[in-house]
Amino acid sequence: MRMGLIFIRTAIIYITLLLIMRLMGKRQIGEMQPFELVVTLLISELACIPMADTSIPLLYGIVSILTIYLLHQIVCLIDLYCPPLKYVVSGKPSVVLNKDGIDEYQLRKNSLDVSDLMESLRTAGYFSLSAVEYALYEANGAFSALPKAGYEEEQTSLPLLVADEGKYNAKNIALTGMPPSFFADILKKQGIKNVKKVLAMTVDGTGKVFLQEKGKKRKIFTVPLPEGKRW
Amino acid sequence: MVKTLLSILISLLLIAGVAVFETWYVDKTFGEFSAQLETLYEKTEDESATRGDAEAVRVSWNEKKKVLHVWVPHNDISYVDYWLSEGLSLIETGQYDDALSKLEVLKEICRNIPAAYAFSFENIF
Numbered sequence: 001m002r003m004g005l006i007f008i009r010t011a012i013i014y015i016t017l018l019l020i021m022r023l024m025g026k027r028q029i030g031e032m033q034p035f036e037l038v039v040t041l042l043i044s045e046l047a048c049i050p051m052a053d054t055s056i057p058l059l060y061g062i063v064s065i066l067t068i069y070l071l072h073q074i075v076c077l078i079d080l081y082c083p084p085l086k087y088v089v090s091g092k093p094s095v096v097l098n099k100d101g102i103d104e105y106q107l108r109k110n111s112l113d114v115s116d117l118m119e120s121l122r123t124a125g126y127f128s129l130s131a132v133e134y135a136l137y138e139a140n141g142a143f144s145a146l147p148k149a150g151y152e153e154e155q156t157s158l159p160l161l162v163a164d165e166g167k168y169n170a171k172n173i174a175l176t177g178m179p180p181s182f183f184a185d186i187l188k189k190q191g192i193k194n195v196k197k198v199l200a201m202t203v204d205g206t207g208k209v210f211l212q213e214k215g216k217k218r219k220i221f222t223v224p225l226p227e228g229k230r231w
Numbered sequence: 232m233v234k235t236l237l238s239i240l241i242s243l244l245l246i247a248g249v250a251v252f253e254t255w256y257v258d259k260t261f262g263e264f265s266a267q268l269e270t271l272y273e274k275t276e277d278e279s280a281t282r283g284d285a286e287a288v289r290v291s292w293n294e295k296k297k298v299l300h301v302w303v304p305h306n307d308i309s310y311v312d313y314w315l316s317e318g319l320s321l322i323e324t325g326q327y328d329d330a331l332s333k334l335e336v337l338k339e340i341c342r343n344i345p346a347a348y349a350f351s352f353e354n355i356f
Contacts, residue, residue: 002250002253002254002257002302002303002348003246003249003250003253004246004250004254004350005348005350005354005355007246007250008355009355012355054305055304055305055306056304056305057300057301057302057303057304057305059249059253059301059302063246063249066242066245066246067242067246069238069242070239070242070243070246073235073238073239073242074239076235077232077235077236077239080232081232
């Protein structure tokens with residue numbers, strides 16, 4: 001019953017990998033659905049081992065690959081015809097930025113942080129958190145954003161993440177050429193006594209600030225910058 | 232949808248068919264070989280085993296292993312080859328006591344190989 005054992009063992013590994021891919025969140029997924037990634041990961045190895053090791057009967061590889069094909073077809077059927085299970089197998093899109101600001105829960109759920117979100121925005125052509133109405137990670141890990149009308153005019157300077165996840169970003173503060181106290185003052189004026197309460201704070205070279213406290217809505221405002229301080 | 236379901240069904244049938252045939256064939260082959268070994272073992276115990284008996288077992292095994300290579304990892308078959316060669320050469324030179332221990336190992340290997348493929352918790356994990 002060796003072939004039966006191979007079938008069961010392959011199915012166990014397939015399901016475990018699929019589960020792990022889903023648990024890892026969208027950060028680990030490229031532009032494939034989790035179950036597609038699992039197939040890609042498994043097939044190459046399964047094909048190589050019996051091909052290279054002549055002491056293993058070729059049938060072992062063929063049965064494993066056939067099992068992967070079988071499971072993949074079942075998962076594809078679930079994906080197409082069974083919406084409740086589709087979310088279990090493929091996941092669903094996560095709206096990480098909406099009109100209220102960054103959805104911290106969705107970011108955490110997908111093992112992402114604010115800098116990852118900003119990176120995805122920049123890759124999509126949006127350099128500011130305030131340039132988009134909505135941003136989401138699709139089930140396959142791809143990033144989509146709905147920009148605000150006329151966002152191009154606002155993108156005249158690069159916003160820098162000066163504080164995120166309750167900490168100042170010393171490197172970005174140095175890039176602004178401003179002392180840390182300048183940003184602490186901005187927080188104080190907004191009624192935030194401690195940076196630990198800040199989820200994200202970006203400032204661009206025109207003085208436009210995106211500020212969001214943890215568990216609260218975003219605020220977008222402009223602060224005057226000292227003469228000659230632009231980036 | 233129909234095409235996908237059909238492909239799932241065909242794959243399942245293929246895997247099940249191969250699994251059932253492989254179980255039947257490996258069990259049957261090792262069963263036959265074990266019986267031949269048992270006969271040779273008894274003759275060796277009586278010190279009546281001849282070069283011809285030993286050669287007959289060797290020929291039978293060589294025939295069987297040609298097809299067994301399709302189903303069983305080649306290393307497992309090599310173990311049988313190794314112990315069989317030792318056991319048979321001892322019989323051919325009349326060293327029956329030494330040959331018995333080699334045949335005992337062979338009988339154990341022939342029991343273990345099909346058991347290692349059995350559908351059991353420890354074999355799955």
